[in-house]
Amino acid sequence: MQLRFECHLTGADYVTQQGWLSATLPCCPLHPHGDCGFARHGTYERVSPPGTRVARWYCPEGHRTFSLLPDCLAARLSGTLSEVEAVVRAAEQAPSLEALCKHQRLDIELPGALRWVRRRVQDVHGALHRIKGVLGDTFANVAPTLTAFADHLEVEPVLVALRGIAAAWLDVLPKPLGFAPRRRRGRSALPRLQHRAGPDPPGCPA
Template sequence: MQLRFACEDTGAEYVSRKGWQQATLSRCPLHPQGGCRFARHGTYARVSPPGTLITRDYCPDGHRTFSLLPDCYAARLSGQLSEVEAVVRAVEQAPSQAAACVGLRLDIELPGVQRFVTRRVQAVHQALVVLKGLVPERFGRCGPTLLAFALVLGVSGVLVALRGLAEPWLQQLPTPLGFSPRRQPGGGRDRARQHRAGADPPGLMA
């Protein structure tokens, strides 16, 4: 289960200062009253930026791992929310999504770029629609686009700002902004991926 780690760092800053060493949970989310065997569960690596490690905790009584994802990182996508936002904004400002795709991801063929872009645009716009319903007094009158939300919030980095503002609903909001598992065909969801117990590799806690 992913949880928010409130953090103002960019990905590079998080790696540089080894931010995972400061990411901790004071109590078990399943047993806030205590009494379980809640403990640190090492870390796992993310591909981008290189060197990124994410803190994990584990409740053996509840058979659940908890990972603390910094605000700058996209949930269940490689990279950062700022990178996702750049793609979605490019589409919102282009004459069409096809036109926006031409200049993106030159390392893969155009059909792959279109799938890459469509996944991000749909996920972000879906999250914005949900937020409009959850916070109508603030977002009810704006369109479900990053450009519209940026005007309301008065910020350039909309997704990172929303990660904090929408903290009470992150388990309901779709990834990459929120932490809700992806829906599967037939109405099911991905099972929460649990990590094997294990210590950090030598030197990581230095």
């Protein structure tokens, strides 16, 4: 299970300063009164930014791991929230995704680049729709785009700011902003009980 690590470092600074060493989780989220064997459980590595690690804890009684994801990192997408935001902002302003992909992910062919960009646009716009639902009084008249949210909040980067603004709702907000579990076809969205150990899968970022 991912939890928020309130952290004002950029992705590069988080790596340089080894920000995961300062992450703390004082008690077990499942057993706040203790006596469950809750303890730090090392770290796991992320592909990007290179050198990134995320602090992790384990509850033996609940058979569940917990990790503290810093505000700079995207949830269930490789890279930082600012990097994701840059792609989506560019897509919102581009004449077409095909035109944008001439300058994005030049290491892969156009169909793959389109999927890569489209996935980020859909994920971010989906998260903004959900934020409008849970924070309707604040964002009722704001279009579910990063451009509109930036104008309304007068802040950049928008996604990093929104993780703090919507902190109480992160468990129901989808990636890359929140930590809501994946929905599986034909099944309800049940939380995963365990993080996989070790680094992210090899190969190109998702």
